[in-house]
Amino acid sequence: MSEESENEPGDGSPFTKPGFIAAAVVLFIVVVMGGYLAWSYASGDEPAEDEEPEVSQVGEAAPTPSNEEKEEQTKQDSVCGLSGEASAGSRLARGPATGAWDYDGIMPYPVSEKYGPAAEEDGYRYCYQRTPEGALFFAANAVEQGESDHAEAWIDYAVSEGTYRDELVADVSGGRSEDIRMDIVGFRVLSFDPDSAVVHLAIDGQSQGQTVQLSAEFDLAWEDGDWKFNGDVEEPLSMVPVGGHGSQVVRWSQGD
Template structure:
């Protein structure tokens, strides 16, 4: 005779029922895991299939330069340059890189590293005291970024008056280096050879140009003083030699 205690227990507490339930639960759990695994694999396969180019398709160009990212710069002088005098200083002119408009100022430069280089040479030379007020005043007013440093530079030049340089006493362009370049901002080390009968001396102006309103414009030197962006050197190591011959 069955034990009264066992006979009165609910069926789901009896050992046989529990074993069957455990087995059924294990089967269900295995089925769920298999389904989840299959879905995950299908998702990965679909992603791989999506990223694999179909025959005849063109893969995305991973070399595309992001906006504002640095670009490759020339390691040789521009090929189509001729040299013209502004006062006593020779400046470059290029049919492909500019300037395309000359008068009180020289403007209209290509939106390229070469265009920025020629703009740096033209604008800095025309903004120099030695170019004369008829050159430096409109150049600084129209082709420099307007700020307090520009106003200080103008004030200093106006105070200095207008004394012409003696022949042979001005530095001439001797080379360049691109310190950085993006389509928006170019920083160019423009190298000048100082007049000297002995050991060659060079000074390097670190010039910053910004692409604004369809042309290159120059940032005025800090404090309105060219000496703030000038350094002296006795060699041309790391510089691309360039200048009038």
């Protein structure tokens, strides 16, 4: 890393700590935040501008599927019996209602009896509806779970089978930083079909009096009855600093 980074603004902050660059971006979200920002300051890059807005549409619920062979049905059904599906191309024009925004330490995450998480094991939460809302709730919960004390058990569950699964899971280390807080302020569902989804989250990160606006993109796959990071994608989570969240983001935060 260039020596020019030593005197950049925010020196010493967890957001800019050198050495935080992770090869597998999905692994530890706080590490990813610090690493990318350290690289950005050192290279002199300006924060990226938001992309052009996409038109959101409210998706229609998929028709009840026909009877299938037991093995295939088991693969598709919710791992915990959570009902609800949506058709390919579904979008969200507004933030879904939450049952509450709960906390693990100082990190907020949304919960819903309808969309998930609907189950818990070894300290981590799982089981989300097979809809754009369920994919969104998975991503929003991942912001907290990737930085929690149960990160190792969670990530082993939360990455699908695929080319990069072993690499993505191998380097996880649990542990919480009480100096960093991340608040979700909005989202976009960039694509959706019953077997895959791409979700964008607009996040405000705070540490030691600093606020950094972040854009996070989650590439997800439906496997064994739940949403998971796509193990066939080298970076199923990418997170970059931005100059603003933009008007195209659907606002969604605590209180919704």
